[in-house]
Amino acid sequence: MEQAKLPSPIANADSKPYWEAARERRLAIRKCNACGQLHFMPRHLCPHCWSDQLEWIDASGAGSVHSFTIIRRASDPAFAPLVPYAVALIDLEEGPRMMANVVGADALEVKIGDRVRVTFEERSGGAMVPQFTRVTE
Ligand SMILES: [Zn+2]
Helix, strand or coil: CHHHHCCCCCCCCCCHHHHHHHHCCCCEEEEECCCCCEECCCCCCCCCCCCCCEEEEECCCEEEEEEEEEECCCCCHHHHHHCCEEEEEEEECCCCEEEEEECCCCHHHCCCCCEEEEEEEECHHHCEEEEEEECCC
16 A cells, blocks of 8 residues: 555644544644643744643544645655645644545545545555545535
């Protein structure tokens, strides 16, 4: 399987719970209990108020495409077999914006404003990477 050859994510202390949730097919984001804001990427301190009173919540997995690009020349040889592929900035329903690939048979038809839903792409070692598919119904 092609995807199993792709590099696995490297977790750090801030992102470890995020990657553990992904293995369970959950999209986890950080919520600040001091100011109430949500954020992504995972951080030790709230980027809005610098509080360390953070918790993890499960995002719904629904979002929309803020912007995207089509990758035609891979920056890493491991991704060369996938070109062309779509990388997008996704605005999650809860607010935070994250970067991910748009995958699926119609991924290259992606447009700004498309509704998308999270899916999980398996990597080597059983790691799962949150990606998105277009919602077209
Ligand atoms: Zn805060």
